[in-house]
Amino acid sequence: MKLATLRANRPDGQLVVVSHDLSRCVSAGRIAPSLQAALDDWDRLSPALAALSTQLDKGEISGQPFEPSAVLAPLPRAFQWIDGAGYMGHLERVRSLKGSKDEELQSVRPLLYQGGSDSLSGASDPIVVPEDDLALDFEVEVAVIIGAVPMRPSREQAASAIRLVTICNDVSLRRLVADDLQNGFGFFHSKPSTSFAPVAVTPDTLGDRWRDNRLHLPVRVEVNGTLYGQPNAGVDVHFDLVDLIVEAARTRQLGAGTIIGSGTIANHHDATLPIKEDGIGFGCIAEARTAEKAKFGRARTSFLKPGDRVRIAAIGTAGRSVFGDIDQTVVALRP
Amino acid sequence: MKLATLRANRPDGQLVVVSHDLSRCVSAGRIAPSLQAALDDWDRLSPALAALSTQLDKGEISGQPFEPSAVLAPLPRAFQWIDGAGYMGHLERVRSLKGSKDEELQSVRPLLYQGGSDSLSGASDPIVVPEDDLALDFEVEVAVIIGAVPMRPSREQAASAIRLVTICNDVSLRRLVADDLQNGFGFFHSKPSTSFAPVAVTPDTLGDRWRDNRLHLPVRVEVNGTLYGQPNAGVDVHFDLVDLIVEAARTRQLGAGTIIGSGTIANHHDATLPIKEDGIGFGCIAEARTAEKAKFGRARTSFLKPGDRVRIAAIGTAGRSVFGDIDQTVVALRP
Numbered sequence: 001m002k003l004a005t006l007r008a009n010r011p012d013g014q015l016v017v018v019s020h021d022l023s024r025c026v027s028a029g030r031i032a033p034s035l036q037a038a039l040d041d042w043d044r045l046s047p048a049l050a051a052l053s054t055q056l057d058k059g060e061i062s063g064q065p066f067e068p069s070a071v072l073a074p075l076p077r078a079f080q081w082i083d084g085a086g087y088m089g090h091l092e093r094v095r096s097l098k099g100s101k102d103e104e105l106q107s108v109r110p111l112l113y114q115g116g117s118d119s120l121s122g123a124s125d126p127i128v129v130p131e132d133d134l135a136l137d138f139e140v141e142v143a144v145i146i147g148a149v150p151m152r153p154s155r156e157q158a159a160s161a162i163r164l165v166t167i168c169n170d171v172s173l174r175r176l177v178a179d180d181l182q183n184g185f186g187f188f189h190s191k192p193s194t195s196f197a198p199v200a201v202t203p204d205t206l207g208d209r210w211r212d213n214r215l216h217l218p219v220r221v222e223v224n225g226t227l228y229g230q231p232n233a234g235v236d237v238h239f240d241l242v243d244l245i246v247e248a249a250r251t252r253q254l255g256a257g258t259i260i261g262s263g264t265i266a267n268h269h270d271a272t273l274p275i276k277e278d279g280i281g282f283g284c285i286a287e288a289r290t291a292e293k294a295k296f297g298r299a300r301t302s303f304l305k306p307g308d309r310v311r312i313a314a315i316g317t318a319g320r321s322v323f324g325d326i327d328q329t330v331v332a333l334r335p
Numbered sequence: 336m337k338l339a340t341l342r343a344n345r346p347d348g349q350l351v352v353v354s355h356d357l358s359r360c361v362s363a364g365r366i367a368p369s370l371q372a373a374l375d376d377w378d379r380l381s382p383a384l385a386a387l388s389t390q391l392d393k394g395e396i397s398g399q400p401f402e403p404s405a406v407l408a409p410l411p412r413a414f415q416w417i418d419g420a421g422y423m424g425h426l427e428r429v430r431s432l433k434g435s436k437d438e439e440l441q442s443v444r445p446l447l448y449q450g451g452s453d454s455l456s457g458a459s460d461p462i463v464v465p466e467d468d469l470a471l472d473f474e475v476e477v478a479v480i481i482g483a484v485p486m487r488p489s490r491e492q493a494a495s496a497i498r499l500v501t502i503c504n505d506v507s508l509r510r511l512v513a514d515d516l517q518n519g520f521g522f523f524h525s526k527p528s529t530s531f532a533p534v535a536v537t538p539d540t541l542g543d544r545w546r547d548n549r550l551h552l553p554v555r556v557e558v559n560g561t562l563y564g565q566p567n568a569g570v571d572v573h574f575d576l577v578d579l580i581v582e583a584a585r586t587r588q589l590g591a592g593t594i595i596g597s598g599t600i601a602n603h604h605d606a607t608l609p610i611k612e613d614g615i616g617f618g619c620i621a622e623a624r625t626a627e628k629a630k631f632g633r634a635r636t637s638f639l640k641p642g643d644r645v646r647i648a649a650i651g652t653a654g655r656s657v658f659g660d661i662d663q664t665v666v667a668l669r670p
Contacts, residue, residue, distance in 0.1 A: 079452060106518070111518050112520060113521055114523055184516045186448055187520065188449055252454065253528075254454075
């Protein structure tokens with residue numbers, strides 16, 4: 001089944017079940033008031049949500065048109081957002097890791113950072129930046145929403161806790177990354193609100209596109225209508241989502257509704273932008289710039305600025321957007 | 336007024352109003368089902384909570400005995416926990432900053448890290464450690480729970496967003512701090528579940544003990560019945576709570592129910608443990624060990640181990656514990 005959260009007159013929005021083709025939806029309010037409430041009591045409530053999903057897909061109930069512009073993030077605010085680094089290709093490019101001691105360490109244990117989760121952005125929300133020159137970038141990732149996991153879980157416990165899968169844009173302010181890391185307290189100002197696709201999908205609904213704890217789909221990114229990348233999220237995975245969950249629970253339990261990100265999706269290749277229609281490209285601008293520096297001696301691709309538009313979609317059968325599109329425009333904060 | 340959350344058959348517990356002397360409490364369920372719900376609609380709901388508090392303190396309603404052993408953290412799970420570094424004395428001691436470039440930078444802008452907030456510990460919950468040799472430490476802090484704050488707020492907006500004040504223990508696994516910082520992604524494994532005092536208190540109830548955006552009370556720490564410290568939270572404050580809120584909102588808004596920590600309370604002095612009944616001492620073990628290394632050439636005070644007990648209380652008039660005691664025992668995770 002596919003779930004989304006519509007804007008409503010309360011912070012956690014209105015939980016809806018969405019049809020497989022994303023054309024219609026129906027309120028799940030009689031089952032659970034919010035996605036968090038559903039996750040808190042998943043074993044008891046998810047069969048009723050699944051039944052509603054079947055009725056909607058069979059046309060037994062008509063529901064209402066599903067308008068992506070009306071969605072909040074599936075969890076508009078979450079109790080936890082942890083972002084991992086599952087694709088070494090991304091780290092190698094943005095951190096110049098190749099052959100370093102850090103690369104060795106980071107290929108044994110995945111890196112994780114604690115992200116802000118109090119104000120997650122919906123798929124069509126603007127990306128609001130307080131200043132123009134912060135080197136705004138997107139980062140295209142897979143995300144899973146999980147049930148409760150105890151401290152030091154087995155891989156089986158971690159895998160069976162995965163409730164929903166979606167994609168996200170881990171918005172990054174590259175100009176502030178160096179300051180954050182120099183301070184030693186980790187990412188903070190450089191990682192403002194992360195954005196999520198309109199719907200989150202149960203693993204069983206993804207069929208063989210979800211196997212080995214990873215999503216086997218290309219995720220396509222366009223900036224102002226130009227293709228920047230379409231790396232396959234199932235390729236060149238160094239740490240899968242279960243690796244990341246197990247690592248996250250090394251010294252603590254994880255609460256129901258925790259969101260775990262895969263890290264920026266990156267496939268190995270040596271090309272630069274622009275890419276052809278069948279090219280792989282990049283899941284963030286910083287990687288493209290690193291490749292350009294290596295090839296041309298300088299970065300050519302600009303970071304995002306107010307007015308730019310980023311569109312991100314995981315592409316399934318017949319070119320369909322599986323989770324709906326993240327489609328955001330950059331806006332400057334009004335003083 | 337004083338608010339607490341009692342253990343109940345749901346993740347967010349049962350909101351109660353607690354009498355000023357912490358002897359009795361009464362359910363606030365008819366006003367708000369949880370503290371988060373109260374914070375989401377504070378302007379409308381807090382007058383009713385305050386009225387209930389007045390009735391309880393006047394004896395117009397009898398309520399029930401308030402048992403600190405029955406409490407969860409005021410917010411058992413929060414959408415955000417941000418910890419700052421407001422006391423330079425702590426950073427100077429644990430990071431050997433004195434006279435460094437980092438000290439200069441960190442005295443201009445406060446450090447902040449994003450903490451895990453999905454599973455916050457109650458005042459009497461055990462501190463569960465997965466291994467014995469992780470150099471377990473406590474960190475005694477002031478914490479404020481705030482309403483929503485926009486990106487780039489004024490100091491006035493930040494100050495007026497402070498809803499509740501309490502104290503907390505930012506539990507730290509020192510052995511993992513170096514790994515976390517080496518990785519560059521910030522604290523993660525080294526900062527398991529943070530613990531909170533039984534009650535959170537509105538600033539007006541604290542009277543002149545809350546002024547200039549800081550708590551003017553000594554916070555007393557005992558380990559296994561021995562006094563380790565009683566630094567005054569209002570003394571040697573380099574960044575106050577409003578400084579920390581403003582800094583936290585540099586690139587993003589902050590959601591209602593965000594908790595901000597002051598950083599480990601530290602007063603300037605050159606003494607070592609043991610301290611006398613009128614001594615100042617330390618708000619964490621790492622600082623005591625640094626002072627010992629400087630004076631004796633080696634650290635004498637051990638980190639915590641299973642079976643150890645930590646008791647933390649902010650001391651008000653007539654020696655009374657203003658927020659109730661954090662009183663935790665260290666327990667090893669059962670395999």
